[in-house]
Amino acid sequence: MSLDYTLLGFLNNGPMTGYELKKALDESTQFFWHAELSQIYPALKQLEKDGLVTGETQPQDGKPDKKIYSITSTGRERLLAWLSEPMDELPAIKNQVLLKLFFAGALPKAEIIRQMRYQLLAQQAQLKRVQQETSAKVHTLAAEDGLAQPAVMWELVRQYGEALAQTNTRWLEMAIKTLELQPAIEGDHDDPTHG
Amino acid sequence: MSLDYTLLGFLNNGPMTGYELKKALDESTQFFWHAELSQIYPALKQLEKDGLVTGETQPQDGKPDKKIYSITSTGRERLLAWLSEPMDELPAIKNQVLLKLFFAGALPKAEIIRQMRYQLLAQQAQLKRVQQETSAKVHTLAAEDGLAQPAVMWELVRQYGEALAQTNTRWLEMAIKTLELQPAIEGDHDDPTHG
């Protein structure tokens, strides 16, 4: 279960609550991994039962109790074992945007272009975000933690996110141009009377 | 449910059996969508119950009966409605490779590089595949079907696959170089006595 390793991976960097783990996920891994709180809380309980983390309840006034989780040595072993399993296969990815575009030939040309422009806006925003907020965050974390090796990997993964968003925007721009130059063809579903 | 739309998307191009749909998935959408037969068969039954496809059993000698599914007009409407829903959000992606690399700072440097080299081989193979087999397949299909608009989209999506594999390989090469040039730092887990 990759969620388990995600949680262990974060906890390997210091104790955290489920709520904080959710925030960490949203702020750093959101473009390649995500999870809901309703999945995180039971997962942490199970990890505790299995002895991979320990939970310590900390009472608070005005707010619900916090449950702070720490990784155990068994947990760290398990994490390192997973990290060492050879990454010799392509990641199994599901991308609804690509799926939709793959079948989008059934739509009128103008509609396909409209859809691609929507996605282009989303990808441009993502590119900006990865270049600005995420970059700033990585540098802050690196300075705070002083953990050299992890910080290098965070920055490299951030750079991948940037390269990916760049590739996505460029491809969309190219694809839109290709369709715009494409003449209306017999057999397609384009309807110029409604465009 | 995206699997439903995947099946409708393929069936919109002509009748097929569950087994053939699985092959079609493996040959064309594998890099952004996949499914097992044990998920496809029940999904087709449900689609038939819902009136989005019709199934026709065709006896065969020596082989088990075939069940050939065709899309209905209701099914086509449903597909087009889905294709038209605005693609204004980023695809929610899970990428185990990125996840592992994000946490890989806990490993010795030499080990991280070893892992990245494994993945580089996989990505280089994928790049070749998309440039060769997949490209050939798209052209064959386009010629057979004579469906101009779908063929354009298939080729565009194939080009995206190529661009993605290209981005992946380049990033891995860059990341490996970065780590190789990185001096051994106090606090990391590198162990030169075993490198």
Next chain:
DNA sequence: CAAGGCATGTAAATCGTTACATGATTTA
């Protein structure tokens, strides 16, 4: 003669999302 392709499925287990439930504090 073993392995793989053709062709269909069911059952069990796991993984993940959405909705529901609670309740104080802070911000707009």
Next chain:
DNA sequence: TAAATCATGTAACGATTTACATGCCTTG
């Protein structure tokens, strides 16, 4: 005063994977 943040969870449902079950034909 409405919405967001902090903080925890459960329940129901839906999606996906893995294992099991069958059996003939073709290829190596």
